[in-house]
Amino acid sequence: MTIDAPTSVDAVWRLCLAIARRPPGGPLPAGVGWHAASGHALEAAWAPEAHAMFDLLKPLLDGCPGEAGWTVGQLGQSLDGCIATHTGDSCFVNGPEGLVHVHRLRALCDAVIVGAGTAEFDNPQLTTRRVPGPNATRVVLDPSLRVPATARVFHDGQAPTLLVCGEDRRAEAEARFGAARVVTVARQADTRWLPLPDVLRALHARGLRRLFVEGGGITVSEFVRQGCLDRLHLIVAPVVIGDGQRGLTVRPARAMGDALRPPSRTFAVGGDVLWDMDLRTAPMPNPSPESRSAPG
Ligand SMILES: NC(=O)c1ccc[n+]([C@@H]2O[C@H](COP(=O)([O-])OP(=O)(O)OC[C@H]3O[C@@H](n4cnc5c(N)ncnc54)[C@H](OP(=O)(O)O)[C@@H]3O)[C@@H](O)[C@H]2O)c1
Numbered sequence: 001m002t003i004d005a006p007t008s009v010d011a012v013w014r015l016c017l018a019i020a021r022r023p024p025g026g027p028l029p030a031g032v033g034w035h036a037a038s039g040h041a042l043e044a045a046w047a048p049e050a051h052a053m054f055d056l057l058k059p060l061l062d063g064c065p066g067e068a069g070w071t072v073g074q075l076g077q078s079l080d081g082c083i084a085t086h087t088g089d090s091c092f093v094n095g096p097e098g099l100v101h102v103h104r105l106r107a108l109c110d111a112v113i114v115g116a117g118t119a120e121f122d123n124p125q126l127t128t129r130r131v132p133g134p135n136a137t138r139v140v141l142d143p144s145l146r147v148p149a150t151a152r153v154f155h156d157g158q159a160p161t162l163l164v165c166g167e168d169r170r171a172e173a174e175a176r177f178g179a180a181r182v183v184t185v186a187r188q189a190d191t192r193w194l195p196l197p198d199v200l201r202a203l204h205a206r207g208l209r210r211l212f213v214e215g216g217g218i219t220v221s222e223f224v225r226q227g228c229l230d231r232l233h234l235i236v237a238p239v240v241i242g243d244g245q246r247g248l249t250v251r252p253a254r255a256m257g258d259a260l261r262p263p264s265r266t267f268a269v270g271g272d273v274l275w276d277m278d279l280r281t282a283p284m285p286n287p288s289p290e291s292r293s294a295p296g
Contacts, residue, residue, distance in 0.1 A: 010132075012050035013104065017133050019061045020108045020210075053104075056267050056276060059231060060108055060210070069209025071200065072109070073220045074102060074233040075247045076272075082244030083217050088121045090216075090245075097270030098235045100130050102214065105233070107133025109212040111162075111203055115219030116142040123151055126214070127158050135159035137208055141219060143187070143194055145169055149176050162206075164199055196228040217247045224250050224260075224279065232262075234275040 018029040046054070054061075063070045076094040077083050084090035092099065106112050107128040118124065119140045126138045138153045138161040145165060153161040154177065165173050166187035173182045183206075185198040203211060213223050223229045234248070253259035262277040 007045055007047050007050065009047065009050045009053055012046055012054055014132065016054065016057055016061060016104075017107065021134075052267055056101075056265075056274065057104070057108065059276075059278070060105075063210070069110075069204065069211065070230045071211040071213060071223070071228060072105065072231045072233065073213040073223055073229045074105060074235065075215060075217060075220050076102070076235045076237065077247040078237055078239045078241040078244065080240050080242065080244075081247050082241040083215065083247045084245040085241055086243045086245065088245065090122070093239065093241075094235050094237045094272050095270040098237070098272050098274070101233070101235070101269055101274065103128050103130040104133070105212045106136050106214075107131055109136050109210040111137040111139050111208040111211050113139040113141065113211060113213045113219070115216055116140065116144070116147050117218060118214070118216045119147040119151055119153065125152055125156060125158060136212065137162060139164060139183075139203065139208075141194065141199070143169065143192070145173055145176065154181075162203075164194065164202070166194060193222055193226070196223055196226040200228060217245055217249065220247075221249045224248065227279075229279050232275075232277045232279055234277065235269060235272050236275065237272045 015029060022028065060070060060072060075083055076090070076092075076098055078093060083093060106126065112126050114124065114126065119142065127135045135158055138159055140147055140151075140153065140161065141164050143165045145163075147163075160181075162181055162183050163173055163177050164183045164185070167184045168187060170182060170184045173184070183199070183202050185194055185202060187194060200211065203209075213220055213229065220229075220232070224232065232248075250260060262279050263281055264278070265276045267274045267276065
């Protein structure tokens with residue numbers, strides 16, 4: 001594939017897609033310097049916004065098209081940590097550039113995952129209509145089968161859609177959505193949560209290895225708690241919602257030394273600030289009972 005000198009964001013975005021979508025072992029498209037040791041090199045001729053976008057996406061592109069894949073999450077939140085109002089309205093927490101970024105993540109991944117709350121309340125399409133790029137398979141985590149079969153993702157035909165639930169609900173789910181659309185995992189008796197490592201294995205087995213967990217707060221938080229996110233993009237908008245739906249809620253730290261403090265980078269996304277956190281090198285720490293806050 002030949003690509004003209006990429007200087008604009010649009011041109012570099014097409015380059016990103018070409019990198020991500022090349023077949024395993026396939027060559028990189030023209031326009032990307034390649035260093036076996038250091039990954040993709042940034043091109044000096046690119047516009048500053050194009051540089052920034054490529055830099056932000058580079059950790060994901062470096063993983064393409066790997067066997068292992070990756071799982072990236074996102075939450076768009078207010079300054080006070082809310083992803084929606086208390087009535088569930090989240091249109092829109094972030095500015096248009098943040099929405100474009102979310103659509104880019106959809107286009108780079110094989111599957112976009114949402115929780116039942118988002119599927120039920122937002123009735124989203126989960127397509128890439130704001131950017132050039134393919135639609136991903138849509139995956140709804142719905143252990144209690146509360147998302148109506150009339151939801152758009154099950155009807156609009158824009159991309160395949162899978163429903164994930166426990167083995168215990170397989171028969172009911174297959175009757176409602178068809179066997180081809182249902183993915184089940186064994187549930188443990190002592191928790192309401194589906195074991196996400198098993199969910200990821202089931203998706204990988206279907207060839208879905210680059211995964212984007214789009215929301216909402218409960219779902220992304222559970223991915224973090226179960227150690228199943230490689231990266232998290234937290235897009236913070238300069239808005240205060242007050243009383244709203246919580247974003248990231250993980251196990252409370254008793255002391256600052258127990259807090260999750262992953263290596264992070266920041267990017268301006270329109271008027272918002274995107275925090276790109278590397279969770280692979282910062283797994284959830286196990287707090288020791290002796291941990292105590294230290295002053296100062
Ligand atoms: N600002 C943003 O970036 C953003 C993104 C997406 C959505 N939203 C907003 O967020 C709100 C919905 O978010 P939410 O946090 O309330 O709900 P959610 O995360 O969309 O869905 C949570 C539900 O999904 C199911 N679920 C997810 N992971 C599971 C697991 N590992 N095991 C078992 N069940 C699992 C559970 O369903 P059951 O309760 O049935 O067990 C869980 O309660 C909406 O207002 C939406 O507009 C905002």
